[in-house]
Amino acid sequence: MSAIANSIFSPETAARFDKLVTLYPVKRSALIPMLLYAQDEVGYVSDAVVHEIAARLDLFDLDVRGVLSYYSMLRTKPAGKYNVQVCTNISCMLRGGYEILDHCKAKLGIGHKEVTADKLFSLEEVECIGACCWAPAMQVNYDFHENLTTVKVDEILADYAAGRGKDVK
Amino acid sequence: MPTLVSHPDEVKIISRRFGAGAADIEKYLELDGYKAVQKAIESGPEWVINEMKASGLRGRGGAGFPTGMKWSFVPKVSEKPKYVLVNGDESEPGTCKDHVIFLHDPHAVIEGTMIAGLAIGAKMGFIYLRGEYRYLLKVVEKAVADAYAKGFLGKNIFGKEGVDFDIVTQTGAGAYEVGEESALMESLEGKRGVPRIKPPFPAVVGLYGGPTVINNAETIASAPHILLMGGAEYAKVGSERNGGTRLFGISGHVERPGVYELPMGYNLKKAIYEVAGGVKGGRKLKAVVPGGSSCPVLKADELDVGLDFDQMGKAGTMLGSGGIVVLDETVSIVEFALRTIKFYQHESCGWCIPCREGTDWLKKTLTRFYNGYGNKKDINNIQYLAENMMGRTFCPLGDAAAMPTLGFIKKFREEFEEYLEGHRTEKALITTEELIGAAH
Numbered sequence: 001m002s003a004i005a006n007s008i009f010s011p012e013t014a015a016r017f018d019k020l021v022t023l024y025p026v027k028r029s030a031l032i033p034m035l036l037y038a039q040d041e042v043g044y045v046s047d048a049v050v051h052e053i054a055a056r057l058d059l060f061d062l063d064v065r066g067v068l069s070y071y072s073m074l075r076t077k078p079a080g081k082y083n084v085q086v087c088t089n090i091s092c093m094l095r096g097g098y099e100i101l102d103h104c105k106a107k108l109g110i111g112h113k114e115v116t117a118d119k120l121f122s123l124e125e126v127e128c129i130g131a132c133c134w135a136p137a138m139q140v141n142y143d144f145h146e147n148l149t150t151v152k153v154d155e156i157l158a159d160y161a162a163g164r165g166k167d168v169k
Numbered sequence: 170m171p172t173l174v175s176h177p178d179e180v181k182i183i184s185r186r187f188g189a190g191a192a193d194i195e196k197y198l199e200l201d202g203y204k205a206v207q208k209a210i211e212s213g214p215e216w217v218i219n220e221m222k223a224s225g226l227r228g229r230g231g232a233g234f235p236t237g238m239k240w241s242f243v244p245k246v247s248e249k250p251k252y253v254l255v256n257g258d259e260s261e262p263g264t265c266k267d268h269v270i271f272l273h274d275p276h277a278v279i280e281g282t283m284i285a286g287l288a289i290g291a292k293m294g295f296i297y298l299r300g301e302y303r304y305l306l307k308v309v310e311k312a313v314a315d316a317y318a319k320g321f322l323g324k325n326i327f328g329k330e331g332v333d334f335d336i337v338t339q340t341g342a343g344a345y346e347v348g349e350e351s352a353l354m355e356s357l358e359g360k361r362g363v364p365r366i367k368p369p370f371p372a373v374v375g376l377y378g379g380p381t382v383i384n385n386a387e388t389i390a391s392a393p394h395i396l397l398m399g400g401a402e403y404a405k406v407g408s409e410r411n412g413g414t415r416l417f418g419i420s421g422h423v424e425r426p427g428v429y430e431l432p433m434g435y436n437l438k439k440a441i442y443e444v445a446g447g448v449k450g451g452r453k454l455k456a457v458v459p460g461g462s463s464c465p466v467l468k469a470d471e472l473d474v475g476l477d478f479d480q481m482g483k484a485g486t487m488l489g490s491g492g493i494v495v496l497d498e499t500v501s502i503v504e505f506a507l508r509t510i511k512f513y514q515h516e517s518c519g520w521c522i523p524c525r526e527g528t529d530w531l532k533k534t535l536t537r538f539y540n541g542y543g544n545k546k547d548i549n550n551i552q553y554l555a556e557n558m559m560g561r562t563f564c565p566l567g568d569a570a571a572m573p574t575l576g577f578i579k580k581f582r583e584e585f586e587e588y589l590e591g592h593r594t595e596k597a598l599i600t601t602e603e604l605i606g607a608a609h
Contacts, residue, residue, distance in 0.1 A: 071341065133420045
């Protein structure tokens, strides 16, 4: 068991963190996985998350913030329950990635890195997500959706809005 | 879920278990799984390295360094523990081959990691996936847990006294730069993913200061197949000095995009027109980016070339990561060049000035040019900027941004010049707010 008092995470996540630090030859190696799991649970990397993870890894808050600011998937503000990430990089661009992004903007009524008023969806234009051969593609949380058309996007968003979408975390 | 494709010209070695349910350990065992690693334990490290050398396998991440040789560089005796690090941080635009391996054959990556570990004398391996592949991490984590449950990982593996091997899996959190081997080590150590100065090379001073072998996921997943079929037999499948097959991701304007396994040296034109079904909608082909977005572009009349490291080099481009991106006649090269450089500017870690400033100025100049406010001097300036980035950075990201830019200017200068004639875009690819950093 960790000597750090668990204040913000669920017992499952706290137990996962206790295990994570034992896996690596150096404790600090668990930092990026911990930030991701914390974000999955809290919704974003809050000041409290930074502070507790720093304590768990014997780091300064600043060490954690230095890493946090480097990686594009880590965020310091809440996203929507479903974070829609549309790829517009070259393979997706060639097969209509920008049309998909514009369609999402219009459908959700929000722009890049914005959140809908009901906090259900957020939208991001992202760089290559490694689905080039199934372009255009997007991710909702960590679930991939490929070979998109605007009709397919409507169906996917409707599924999430109705609670039928896969919520991969 | 990515759709699997196939074509009669494929030689299915690494992909032979795709679609067969081999993520399940029982199915993997049915399909010769974990036989190669047991053979490696019985035959010893020297045999493994010799087979890998005989196979002619060259790194599938992009650089194409001979794998057997890389493994042999690791010192036999080391005070510090040795490690195997699998680079699954697949982030090069146009590339999605490792995605399919992790999804359909995760045990091949695990078995390959164990083989590399036995070859160099490491007792621990790491499989590092890109952050966006969190759903694949679950697949790989389950496979690792199943291997532990069977006694294939941990202490005294396969019941052999003193033969220990552990594997830890994790993802990054979104950074193309982390695909560079030394940046990957920094990231795994819980730091910002910026490159280290070389030498020392990872084979001598790598992860946690110990000797480390870093290989691309496809390279590692090839190892069990090579040991089962024999290095010499594997080499026969490919072309001269380029052993075996490789997974090519063909995307963009083709009828049947997908990941295909073709022998090294397979003709690029044939790969596009026959394997991937030709240009989408019967339109004319304009250009091809042959090995991921960092590779210099080829024009439609330059495609009669073999897909291997040497032939692509002779053709003035690179095989890279095997991500073939096909552009039809409707594509504006100016727009494509801008989208390419936007990526590299976004992903530059900022560690060295030629890359940080170079990619930024390239993006600014190309944006202005694309939006219709360019002038003739810009074309030479873009070339000058790119030329001055080449070879001047710690890691190859600077080159990766400069090489395609130079290719676009060299091969399509006329199109850039024509673009100046009163061209104005209806819609900016990059807004002024984004450009000056006022957007998020």
